[in-house]
Amino acid sequence: MHANLIGLGALILVAxxxxxxxxxxxxxxxxxxxxxxxxxxxxxxxxVAFEHPxxxxxxxxxxxxxxxxxxxxxxxxxxxLGSGKRLYIAAGAYIGINIGAGLGLGxxxxxGAKEAFVIAGAVGISSSxxxxxxxxxxxxxxxxxxxxxxxxxxxxxxxLALYLALLSPILSGANSAxxxxxxxxxxxxYLAVLFGVARWGAKWIGKVLDTREDELVAIIMIGLVVLxxxxxxxxxxxxxxGALMIGLVVARTSIRERxxxxxxxxxxxxxxxxxIAFGTSIDVGEIGSVAVPVLIAVCITVxxxxxxxxxxxxxxxxxxxxxxxxxxxxxxxxxxxxILATLAAGAGLDxxxxxxxxxxxxxxxxxxxxxxxxxKYLARIxxxxxxxxxxxxxxxxxxxxxxxxxxxxNITETDEDECQECVELGDTWVQxxxxxxxxxxxxxxxxxxxxxxxxxxxSRHPLIRSLQEGDGWQYCxxxxxxxxxxxxxxxx
Amino acid sequence: xxxxxxxxxxxxxxxxxxxxLHSGSDRVSxxxxxxGKRHLYVFTQAGDEPAAVIELTEDQARKVGAVLSxxxxxx
Numbered sequence: 413m414h415a416n417l418i419g420l421g422a423l424i425l426v427a428x429x430x431x432x433x434x435x436x437x438x439x440x441x442x443x444x445x446x447x448x449x450x451x452x453x454x455x456x457x458x459x460v461a462f463e464h465p466x467x468x469x470x471x472x473x474x475x476x477x478x479x480x481x482x483x484x485x486x487x488x489x490x491x492x493l494g495s496g497k498r499l500y501i502a503a504g505a506y507i508g509i510n511i512g513a514g515l516g517l518g519x520x521x522x523x524g525a526k527e528a529f530v531i532a533g534a535v536g537i538s539s540s541x542x543x544x545x546x547x548x549x550x551x552x553x554x555x556x557x558x559x560x561x562x563x564x565x566x567x568x569x570x571x572l573a574l575y576l577a578l579l580s581p582i583l584s585g586a587n588s589a590x591x592x593x594x595x596x597x598x599x600x601x602y603l604a605v606l607f608g609v610a611r612w613g614a615k616w617i618g619k620v621l622d623t624r625e626d627e628l629v630a631i632i633m634i635g636l637v638v639l640x641x642x643x644x645x646x647x648x649x650x651x652x653x654g655a656l657m658i659g660l661v662v663a664r665t666s667i668r669e670r671x672x673x674x675x676x677x678x679x680x681x682x683x684x685x686x687x688i689a690f691g692t693s694i695d696v697g698e699i700g701s702v703a704v705p706v707l708i709a710v711c712i713t714v715x716x717x718x719x720x721x722x723x724x725x726x727x728x729x730x731x732x733x734x735x736x737x738x739x740x741x742x743x744x745x746x747x748x749x750x751i752l753a754t755l756a757a758g759a760g761l762d763x764x765x766x767x768x769x770x771x772x773x774x775x776x777x778x779x780x781x782x783x784x785x786x787x788k789y790l791a792r793i794x795x796x797x798x799x800x801x802x803x804x805x806x807x808x809x810x811x812x813x814x815x816x817x818x819x820x821x822n823i824t825e826t827d828e829d830e831c832q833e834c835v836e837l838g839d840t841w842v843q844x845x846x847x848x849x850x851x852x853x854x855x856x857x858x859x860x861x862x863x864x865x866x867x868x869x870x871s872r873h874p875l876i877r878s879l880q881e882g883d884g885w886q887y888c889x890x891x892x893x894x895x896x897x898x899x900x901x902x903x904x
Numbered sequence: 905x906x907x908x909x910x911x912x913x914x915x916x917x918x919x920x921x922x923x924x925l926h927s928g929s930d931r932v933s934x935x936x937x938x939x940g941k942r943h944l945y946v947f948t949q950a951g952d953e954p955a956a957v958i959e960l961t962e963d964q965a966r967k968v969g970a971v972l973s974x975x976x977x978x979x
Contacts, residue, residue: 488915488916494913495913495915544917551957553920553945554920554933554935554954559912559913562916822924
């Protein structure tokens, strides 16, 4: 055995140190793993850790398999199924706009139809790991838009499985349209079978896996995962899907928690090797030739993400801040883009696809955290009408459920039926409003004295409600929006 | 759940509990992560940005929780 242990060790160590350096500046890790591969790969003039990157293949492939297995394992099925129709529409809009724009770009580049589908996926599917880390680091977990962002990226993960099921047959090089359709049929049929196993067969799989000893659980589980991934690849569905689906199956067994604990360190190390190996396959000489397309792609991605953010904000009644945060947090691209790039390399597509995706991921890796952290500047220039042009109809249909000040509601009922200040002045009023923070009753903005608004300006208590019989709406001064209780919240 | 506590699922991350403190506009949000980590957000009247954010491991959270719930300790 003449394994290049020195090269492997150096690669992983450099990758880890580079990523650690990047984390200090709040940058995501995945692009740095890839960067280590590029720097120490055979195409740069500098030191070369691996003369033959293909020696890394089996480790890298294992990394891909555990990465997707873990993704399936921790996929929050219940939380996704329990989320409302609105979230699906928002996620659908996000995916549709991004994949659509990616397809447009892919075909416009003229590298070929297969290449276009790979590029569409690579620029269209965001990195859930990057977005989640950003939310934690930017201290936005308590924000109103955060559940929406997380919901979107989780649904994107699921979309990845469907996209891979579509892409593998396309890349496999079918000779006719009929053959292609047949292969797509097989691909989705296989996906359905694995869904069936996840739904009804998990108990039996659990019986095979469950022993008292963690050592044996780990070995049997990994064996099963790799086997299923291999079989999937063999029948023309990608190994990635097989791994993802078996993750969904194991997630429904009794060993789920132990499986997660075992899978995490494996995933961390071997997925890093996967990203490094991808880096070593990149020819630096090609990067110059893809720079312009990449810059265009980055601009398109920013625009499509902000648009999707605006659509989401309208659906959920978020304010400007929410819209900007949704658009700019989901900007990071990482693991999924690199998986697609690897698929492209494996299928022998245009050589420029790999460098294109590598550079694209690197640029967004730096750009995404910066833009997300400065989303407030975008929020300032989003005009009201983009979010609230339905205000006129709002009496009939209150739209917003995402006011961030609902927690300041302390009191909702009162016996008061006059505006005290108006009574003292001897004035009259048109309608009455009630402050939901302190309970003060005052006259509305159609009245002469506008005491309710004056009360807000004094006290900064954000929410009022109408005391008019049958009105039932609340208004938030801070968010300038009509609000009702968030769907699914329980205040009892 | 008790009065004034709102529950919000954060898909893939965990569950958020928003606790109303009934003193002006102070509130506390606690995110219990699937990985066991607790993220504690404290908001005060000052605005939308949290006044303090603390990340606790499961162990630390248990300790702080015990003290908060009035468990009696001696040296």
